Amino acid sequence: MTIDVSARTEETTRAPEHLADLVGDAETFLGEVWGIRTATFSCEPAKTLLSTADVWNELDCGSLVAPYFGILREGTDPTVSGVAETRIVQTKPRPGYAKPAAVRELVASGHVFVLSQLEDWKGPIGALVDALRTECRAQAGADAYFCAAGSDGVPAHADGAHTLTVQLEGRMRWIVGEGGQATETVLEAGDVLYVPAGRVRRGAPAGTDALHLVISLQQPTARDLAELALAVFLKGSAAAGVAGTHHFLSVEEKVAWLRSELHAHLAGQDHGALAAQAVRLRQREGRA
Template identity: 85%
Template sequence: MTINASSPAEETTRAPEHLADLVGDAESFLSEVWGVRTATFSCGRAKALLSTADVWRELDCGSLVAPYFGVLREGTTPTVSGITETRIVQTKPRPGYAKPAAVRQLVASGHVFVLNQLEDWNGRVGALVDSLRAQCRAQAGAAAYFCAAGSGGVPAHADGAHTLTVQLEGRMRWSVGEGEHVSETVAEAGDILYVPAGQVRQGAPCGADALHLVISLQQPTARDLAELALATFLKGPAAAGIAGTHHFLSLEEKVAWLRTELRAHLAGHDRGALAEQAVLLRQREGRA
C-alpha cells in the first residue's frame, strides 16, 4: 500500500526537508514501520531534490571529482576506472576529474552513473539528510543513481543501513527480499520506498531512463553505545578519583567498585543523547 505524504494542492517546487515530508506521520513511521517492514510512500515534492538535468550539469561543468561520482559495472561498488583524468590546477596535477565523454559512453552501453555523498555538495539533499540524521538518530548519507533505459539497473544487494529510495524521474521496478519472501513494486516519480536494514533489494528501470536517490540511515549498534558509554566513564570523575589508589585494592574490591560506579554511570545516561553522541562520533570518523 502506498501512503500519500503530501497534499495534492501542495507545491511541488519546494524540496522536502523533514521525515514527515516523505512519509507523512513520522511518529507512526518510526514506531510501526521502521525496522519492521518494507513500505511505500508518495511525495510529489521529492522530485524537486534532484533532476537528470542537474546530474548532467554537474558532469559537464568540469568540477566533478572522485570520490563524488562513479559507474556501476559489476557488483554494487561504483568504480572510476577509465573515466577520470588528471588536470593542472593552480600549477599542480590533480587526479580524479571526470571525463564526461567516457562517462556518457558507459551509461549508453548500460552502466549506471552514480553521484556519491550528495549531502556534502547539494544543498537540497544536504538539508534533508541533516534533518533525517537528527530525527532518526542515525548516520546518514545520500547517493543518486541514473539508470539508462535498457540498463541492468542496480544488482541485488543488502545494506547494513535502513534505506529510503526516492524515485526522482522515470520508473524503477524493485524486488525486495529473498526466496519465497520476495515482494515487487514499481516506483513512480515521487514515490519513496523504505527498506529495513539487511533486506536484499534489486532494481531496474521500466522502459525509459530513471533517476533515483538512496538515503542510507545507519543507527549505532549496541556495541557502539557500550563503547561510548565506557569511554565517557573512563574520562569521568569516578575513574579519575581512583586512578592513584586502585593498586591498594584487592581484585575483589576493584570488581565491586567497578560494578557500583559503572552501574551509577549508566543509570545517569539519557539513551537518546547517548545515541546522538554515537552518531556524531561515527560521522566525524567517516569524514576524517
C-alpha cells in the first residue's frame, strides 16, 4: 500500500471541513488516487471530530434512538435487536431507544458499537460530509465504530461506495483486498485511509480499544445519470411538442426524431449540474 503523508504548513486543532483537510492536495487526490488505489494520509485535527467519551455520553444520555445506533453481530449491518427498548414519551410508546447496559455488555463480549448517520446530528461531522458531498459529487454519510481491544472488529465486506476511514482513537489494523493482492496497514489516531469502491476490506483493533469514523462516498452510476437525463428530456418541450403528432410518424421516423432530439438534449447538458442533481436525488432516496 502506498503511504501518502499530507503536508501541513501550520498547526491547528480546527476540525477538518473540506477534502483537502483530510488528504492534502484535493486535486491530486481526485486525479491520481480516487478510484485507482488505496492510500493513507495524516490529519491530526480529525481526532477532534468525535471521542470515545462522546460515544458513551451519547449512549448514557438516554436519547439515543434507532436508526442512529446499532451493534455489529454478524455481517456488517448494525442491529438494535436485544439492545433497544420502548419508552413512554409524551404519553405515547416510542420504540428503539438504546439500553446502555445491554450495549456495554455486548461491547465487552467483543461486539462493535456503531453510531450511524452522524452527519444528521453531529455538527462538525455534518459540515464535513456536506463539503465532501459537493467536492466529490457523491452521496455521502458517516458512521462511527467503537471496537474494544481483542474484538474481531469489522468483518470483511465490500460495497459500491468509496470510503475515507478516519482513525479517531486507538489503533486499527486494516486489510484491503484478497489473497495475494491484499495489503495491510495499521492506522494510528489521526490517520486517514482511502479505499476505492468495490474493494474488500476488514479491520480489527491493534491491541487497544479503537474508535474510527467511516465516511462513505457513492457517486452516481452511469445508469443514474442516463435515467435522470432521459427523465428531464421527456419533460421538456421537444417531447411535449411531438406528443400529439407522433402517431402520424412511421417507426423509422420516430427513431430518427428521437436520435436527433435526444442527441441535441444530451449535447446541451451541464455535466456538473447533472451529476449534482443525481447526487441530490440519491441522497433523498437513501444513504450510501
